[in-house]
Amino acid sequence: RIAVQDGTSVDSNYAAERHEGIRYVQEAYAGVRLAEETWLDAGIFFSHIGVESFISRDNLTYTRSLVADFSPYYQAGARLSRRLSSSWSAQALILNGWQNISDERHPAFGGQVAYAPSERWSMTYNSFVGEENRGTRVFHDLVGKWKPLDGVDLHAQADLGSQNTDEVRWWHGYTLMG
Numbered sequence: 001r002i003a004v005q006d007g008t009s010v011d012s013n014y015a016a017e018r019h020e021g022i023r024y025v026q027e028a029y030a031g032v033r034l035a036e037e038t039w040l041d042a043g044i045f046f047s048h049i050g051v052e053s054f055i056s057r058d059n060l061t062y063t064r065s066l067v068a069d070f071s072p073y074y075q076a077g078a079r080l081s082r083r084l085s086s087s088w089s090a091q092a093l094i095l096n097g098w099q100n101i102s103d104e105r106h107p108a109f110g111g112q113v114a115y116a117p118s119e120r121w122s123m124t125y126n127s128f129v130g131e132e133n134r135g136t137r138v139f140h141d142l143v144g145k146w147k148p149l150d151g152v153d154l155h156a157q158a159d160l161g162s163q164n165t166d167e168v169r170w171w172h173g174y175t176l177m178g
Helices: 009-011 018-026
Strands: 003-005 025-036 038-046 074-083 088-095 106-116 119-130 134-148 152-164 170-175
Touching: 003 134, 009 018, 018 025, 074 106
Parallel strands: none
Antiparallel strands: 003 025, 025 038, 038 074, 074 088, 088 106, 106 119, 119 134, 134 152, 152 170
């Protein structure tokens, strides 16, 4: 999959990238099916964290919440995805850091466990652990989606993060949208 992008949102979100040209790459990854229901993808792809995407049309609201702005929109690395049953799936990720493509750092790690027993509701837990800004960043994200009626969608998200440099700094955020 290859997708390109441009605009002021791109300029803001990709400003920290060392190579300016990389900001025009929205996604660039390839995958291989390793077994039935198991895929390995590598490259640049959207973040596994959060209920909101970088693409506004894919969200319940046109503008993204502040909670979304405090979690990564994109990632670079490799992800192993597996559907465990009709309701459960999981991902394990090795990443180039927190919203980072071109700056070489220690590898970071992510995970996801998703439970979707029906098309009407789902729960997803996402995680991230990595060295960021001279310290260890740990991030947890819980997302719930419920569709009580046709045309009615409710999404909730709760995040908890910590950054350990000289001392541990915590942040958290919550969002509910419909």
